[in-house]
Amino acid sequence: MSEPLLSVEGLSKNYQGASRPALAGASFHLAKGEILGVVGESGSGKTTLARCVALLERPDTGRVIFKGEDLTALSETELRKRRRGIQTVFQDPYASLNPTKRIGDALAEVMLVHGLATRTGVWGQVAALLDQVGLPVTAADAYPKSFSGGQRQRICIARALAAQPDILIADEPVSSLDVSVQAQVVNLILDLKDRLGLSVIFIGHDLQLIDFIAPKVLVMLQGEIVESLAGASLSEARHEYTRALIQAVPKLETHAS
Amino acid sequence: MADDLVIENVSIAIAGKAAVSGVSLRVPAGAAIGLVGESGSGKSLTARASLGLLPKNAAAEGTITFGAHSILEMTPQELRKVRGAGIAMIFQDPMSSLNPVARVGQSIAQVVRAHEDVSQDAAAARAVALMDRVGIRDAQARAASFPHEFSGGMRQRIMIAMALAAKPRILVADEPTTALDVIVQKNILDLLDQLRREEGMGLLLVSHDLAVVGALCSRIAVMYAGQIVEEGPAAEVLRHPRMPYTAGLLASTRRDKSQTRLVSIPGAPPPLGDRAASCRFAPRCAQVIDACRTTPTALADVGHAHAARCIRAGELAHV
Numbered sequence: 260m261s262e263p264l265l266s267v268e269g270l271s272k273n274y275q276g277a278s279r280p281a282l283a284g285a286s287f288h289l290a291k292g293e294i295l296g297v298v299g300e301s302g303s304g305k306t307t308l309a310r311c312v313a314l315l316e317r318p319d320t321g322r323v324i325f326k327g328e329d330l331t332a333l334s335e336t337e338l339r340k341r342r343r344g345i346q347t348v349f350q351d352p353y354a355s356l357n358p359t360k361r362i363g364d365a366l367a368e369v370m371l372v373h374g375l376a377t378r379t380g381v382w383g384q385v386a387a388l389l390d391q392v393g394l395p396v397t398a399a400d401a402y403p404k405s406f407s408g409g410q411r412q413r414i415c416i417a418r419a420l421a422a423q424p425d426i427l428i429a430d431e432p433v434s435s436l437d438v439s440v441q442a443q444v445v446n447l448i449l450d451l452k453d454r455l456g457l458s459v460i461f462i463g464h465d466l467q468l469i470d471f472i473a474p475k476v477l478v479m480l481q482g483e484i485v486e487s488l489a490g491a492s493l494s495e496a497r498h499e500y501t502r503a504l505i506q507a508v509p510k511l512e513t514h515a516s
Numbered sequence: 517m518a519d520d521l522v523i524e525n526v527s528i529a530i531a532g533k534a535a536v537s538g539v540s541l542r543v544p545a546g547a548a549i550g551l552v553g554e555s556g557s558g559k560s561l562t563a564r565a566s567l568g569l570l571p572k573n574a575a576a577e578g579t580i581t582f583g584a585h586s587i588l589e590m591t592p593q594e595l596r597k598v599r600g601a602g603i604a605m606i607f608q609d610p611m612s613s614l615n616p617v618a619r620v621g622q623s624i625a626q627v628v629r630a631h632e633d634v635s636q637d638a639a640a641a642r643a644v645a646l647m648d649r650v651g652i653r654d655a656q657a658r659a660a661s662f663p664h665e666f667s668g669g670m671r672q673r674i675m676i677a678m679a680l681a682a683k684p685r686i687l688v689a690d691e692p693t694t695a696l697d698v699i700v701q702k703n704i705l706d707l708l709d710q711l712r713r714e715e716g717m718g719l720l721l722v723s724h725d726l727a728v729v730g731a732l733c734s735r736i737a738v739m740y741a742g743q744i745v746e747e748g749p750a751a752e753v754l755r756h757p758r759m760p761y762t763a764g765l766l767a768s769t770r771r772d773k774s775q776t777r778l779v780s781i782p783g784a785p786p787p788l789g790d791r792a793a794s795c796r797f798a799p800r801c802a803q804v805i806d807a808c809r810t811t812p813t814a815l816a817d818v819g820h821a822h823a824a825r826c827i828r829a830g831e832l833a834h835v
Contacts, residue, residue, distance in 0.1 A: 300697035437554035442780035509731035
């Protein structure tokens with residue numbers, strides 16, 4: 260097998276004053292075009308993992324090897340150039356967009372900053388990005404307030420894609436959305452993975468959803484990866500906590516039987 | 517019955533824009549009724565209206581009765597008495613409903629004293645007993661803690677203890693577990709179910725999650741764009757949905773690994789104020805025919821104490 264796109268080795272993070280590490284020795288690989296699921300409850304360390312992998316925050320120990328280079332060893336200036344390759348989308352699409360900036364300007368800015376477009380060509384690329392995430396071209400002229408939660412999350416995804424990343428980290432991207440909209444956004448991320456050969460780390464608390472999306476799922480508890488489910492069905496979960504997570508979800512099937 | 521909550525033909529407009537249209541719903545004493553819908557469906561407005569808790573720019577029509585009380589005609593003073601002792605409500609975000617600078621025992625005791633003429637000591641003892649009742653361990657000591665010293669799940673238990681302090685006959689729970697982790701969610705749902713059974717209290721559970729509502733409720737009403745579009749026994753609605761919107765919601769929660777994509781409902785609900793007389797779901801419906809776009813709809817009986825607002829409900833029995 261060729262070298263993975265991303266190797267995370269022994270990643271740990273301690274916050275001052277906390278009783279235990281937020282993240283304790285997380286390790287995994289991610290191949291090109293792979294989608295990896297991470298599931299855990301609040302405080303399990305899944306968001307810290309996302310932030311450390313994207314180097315939005317520096318881990319205390321461990322390495323993040325992206326395209327053969329250890330990102331944790333780079334200076335801030337060097338990192339700024341590499342960060343383009345790993346983009347993140349967060350749970351709250353309301354807090355993630357600048358309310359005073361038109362959507363088109365927000366997307367154009369990303370491409371211009373990274374030198375991925377010229378001033379004359381950028382508007383064509385903005386239109387293409389909007390189309391890619393299922394929004395009309397006219398969205399470019401509007402401000403975030405004119406969009407619903409689901410549409411805003413599409414905009415956040417478009418903004419992440421504007422940087423032409425290799426990896427998309429989606430941290431609870433659908434948790435604040437309505438059920439019918441959740442399915443739309445999940446399907447969009449799966450389409451983009453297929454179409455662009457994007458690698459995706461999909462983080463959430465809904466084990467059944469993550470299991471549907473990702474062939475391989477890491478289960479986190481109190482900062483540690485306690486189980487890795489690869490290609491298995493949820494019924495084969497071995498860790499007590501994973502089984503508790505599965506059993507806690509109310510099931511519609513009890514009525515269907 | 518005296519302790520039933522009865523909502524009849526209630527319509528609510530927000531700043532002149534139609535939000536809720538002609539909703540009727542009954543919460544019998546001791547029963548758990550589910551009200552399901554997505555954001556903007558009007559489910560929370562309907563729930564709040566039953567306690568007279570509408571925003572200032574809202575105008576409501578229709579009647580809501582609880583026993584002999586006509587909620588929509590009551591003065592704020594009268595409402596305050598019914599609220600709590602008659603009908604109590606808990607919300608999604610307990611932190612915003614709790615006084616951050618009051619010890620939780622005091623907050624609960626205050627509700628006790630607002631409804632009963634008891635001494636401070638007796639109220640404090642009741643507060644501890646209520647905290648114990650909702651499963652807070654070491655209640656005596658925890659009564660002296662502040663809200664921020666509790667986890668989200670424990671805060672929701674404190675809200676439930678406060679709601680119970682006035683011995684309500686109806687509890688309205690608006691997305692009580694939406695912000696919680698699944699294991700905590702299960703514990704809170706189990707608690708609500710236990711309290712309903714043991715206190716003989718009516719429960720109106722409002723949620724966007726059909727599975728949450730299905731786990732607790734005997735009947736389910738589904739709202740879309742301000743209307744109830746389907747209503748019936750929980751098992752009927754979940755097993756044999758007759759309204760394509762309900763069927764779509766159910767399908768979008770299915771995690772079928774033999775498929776590569778989730779089933780989704782295309783499009784989005786209409787904005788506030790856009791409230792057609794014909795089917796409001798028609799623009800998103802896969803089963804739509806021309807008549808759907810022009811025929812006024814009604815919630816019609818489809819048998820088994822089950823009703824649906826779909827002119828094709830008869831033909832689409834097995835969607």
